[in-house]
Every structure is written in structure tokens, then in C-alpha cells.
Amino acid sequence: MSKSSHNLDRGSDLNLPAFGLIEPERVLASDDLFAVVSDKFPISPGHTLIIPRRPRTRFQELNAAEKSRLLEWVEWTQERLQQSLSPAPEAFNLGVNDGKAAGQTMPQFHFYVIPRHTGDVADPRGGVRWVIPAKAKYW
Numbered sequence: 001m002s003k004s005s006h007n008l009d010r011g012s013d014l015n016l017p018a019f020g021l022i023e024p025e026r027v028l029a030s031d032d033l034f035a036v037v038s039d040k041f042p043i044s045p046g047h048t049l050i051i052p053r054r055p056r057t058r059f060q061e062l063n064a065a066e067k068s069r070l071l072e073w074v075e076w077t078q079e080r081l082q083q084s085l086s087p088a089p090e091a092f093n094l095g096v097n098d099g100k101a102a103g104q105t106m107p108q109f110h111f112y113v114i115p116r117h118t119g120d121v122a123d124p125r126g127g128v129r130w131v132i133p134a135k136a137k138y139w
Helices: 064-084 127-131
Strands: 014-016 020-022 027-030 034-038 048-052 091-095 111-116
Touching: 014 034, 027 064, 034 064, 048 064, 064 091, 064 111, 091 127
Parallel strands: none
Antiparallel strands: 014 020, 027 034, 034 048, 048 111, 091 111
16 A cells, blocks of 8 residues: 555544544544544554454445455555564464354454464464364364
8 A cells, every 4th residue: 555545644543433523643544435543442463453444343334345345455464463463473363253143343344453472372273263163273
């Protein structure tokens, strides 16, 4: 993503659908389609959310331009976290809870980027499979 396509100004509050007012210190970047913000309740240091500016509850509601831009913001966010966190993340959990049955608690689509490090949990194998513990451990 070119530097001209996003805004890194943290000078003002940002109001996003369902999330409401986002404090300036949490806004990492934005453009006409998305805002990239630090999670208010981070799982790990650097936990970041990519939130559309339009009210959209589910991934399928995003248009083609938004879906394409979302991937650009995911890449931008990973690169930024690799450069800004110390120690740099060794891996990431990337994803979305798409709908109430999938655990979505905010009625606004948001994609998460969660930095991970070796040893941050005892056994990370299975990752998101642990949302259904009986099916998580398949090895």
C-alpha cells in the first residue's frame, strides 16, 4: 500500500459503526474505507483491529473494493507490528468472528491481527480450533 493511500494522523477522534468513538491514541491509520486501531482489550501487545468505515455486520456485506483493501491493510498491519514491537512477533493469528454463532460480539465487521510469540501459551497447536475444545486436538 502506498504511503499516499492512508492517513497516519492521530490528531482527532474517530467514530466507527457499532464501536463508537475511538480515542486518537488508538488510531494507527485510516483511509476512505477502513480504520486500523489498537484493540481496547488486547489479547497480546499489538493486538489490532481493521474496521470498515461503513456499517457492515458480516464479511459477505463488504464490496469487492473493501475486500481487496482489507488484505492490503492486513499486510500493512503485520509489517508495522514487525517493525514496531520488541521483540518482533514470530507469528500472527489473523481472522474474524463472522456472526453471532461464531462468537462475534460487536455488530460491526472487524478483522483482527494478533501478534504471537513462542511460549505465550503452553501449547499453541490447533489455534482457533480451540473454540470447540472437543475438536481442537486432532494430533
